[in-house]
Amino acid sequence: MEAFIVYCSPAGTTRKIAQRISSTLAHFGYDVATYDLAQNLDEATVGYDIKHAHKEHCLFIGSPVYACHPVPIVTQFIAQLPDNADGYAVPFVTWGGVTSGVALFEMAEMLAQKSYAVIGAAKILAVHSLMWRYQHPLGAGHPDEADEKLVDQLVAAVHNSIISQPPLSIDLSTLNYLPEPIREPMRTIDINYARQVLPQKIVNKNRCTACNICKAVCPAHAITCDPFPEFNQNCIMCYSCMRLCPESAIEADFSKLEKWLTKRAQEFSEHPPSAIFVAHD
Structure with missing residues (x-):
């Protein structure tokens, strides 16, 4: 088979x-x-x-x-x-x-x-x-x-x-x-919601070398480079571009993320x- x-x-x-x-x-x-x-x-x-x-x-x-x-x-x-x-x-x-x-x-x-x-x-x-x-x-x-x-x-x-x-x-x-009181509100959440609440990406043009690696690794094909990266509506907020950028040219403020995610995990348990x-x- x-x-x-x-x-x-x-x-x-x-x-x-x-x-x-x-x-x-x-x-x-x-x-x-x-x-x-x-x-x-x-x-x-x-x-x-x-x-x-x-x-x-x-x-x-x-x-x-x-x-x-x-x-x-x-x-x-x-x-x-x-x-x-x-x-x-x-x-x-x-x-x-x-x-x-x-x-x-x-x-x-x-x-x-x-x-x-x-x-x-x-x-x-x-x-x-x-x-x-x-x-x-x-x-x-x-x-x-x-x-x-x-x-x-x-x-x-x-x-x-x-x-x-x-x-x-x-x-x-x-x-x-999942229990219904937890499950039902999730149906109204989508990737657009994630784009609003997750840290926003900023391109540091002083660091960016226009290598296009961010475009190559984007799983959603959401990046164009002209010459610097630009993110379109297909972005799923995976931050692969930021994680894999060799120059650390894509930045986001993750300072509050650990506390927020941990709190949410404890709430859902x-x-x-x-x-x-x-x-x-």
Whole structure:
């Protein structure tokens, strides 16, 4: 059977999970194709490959959680998948210790609307992508070995479900695991909200050498250089441009970020940090 792994990973942790999924699928004998949506891939081409796969295929699709949701590049990809899909789907998310929000449910719901049978899902704790400067970031050390073993269990359960025929779909309501008073306000939060509340990026033109590295590493293709970086409406506030700039020419005031994120994490107090969801007889 063919398996497709499609993901976006600005900070690298979702990629790590995708790679683990790929190696475990290969162990079970799957023909695996992996696509990183940040690598200037043509979404239509990826969709074409999936559309013209063999009748039975399994799509693993991963996203980090930003502002309680999957990143737009992932939801846009799902939206352009062909209708009446004849296959199985397994959404997975990585989250940075504040909240995994409604991301997993939203991805699963979109896939089900494309007629995919959602036969598994996972949320995996990861080091918070905005806390690389801090000594004790939320999610430090994750994904760790225990997280990877959990991913192995997910893939094994998905494989066993597929070969059992017919595979059982999971109850999507189990992906609405956060309490409703916490969950419902999250539906009104989006990336535009994040752009307003997160530190604003400023280009230090005295440091910038117009190397265009920021443009190359932007997973949302949201940067143009003329000659200095300019950020458009596709920006997902991942700060990869700032983190990877060799001249530290992109700046933002992160002085209050650690305290704010830690406070939010304590308010949500989400447990368990990592979990898999599979169907049971």
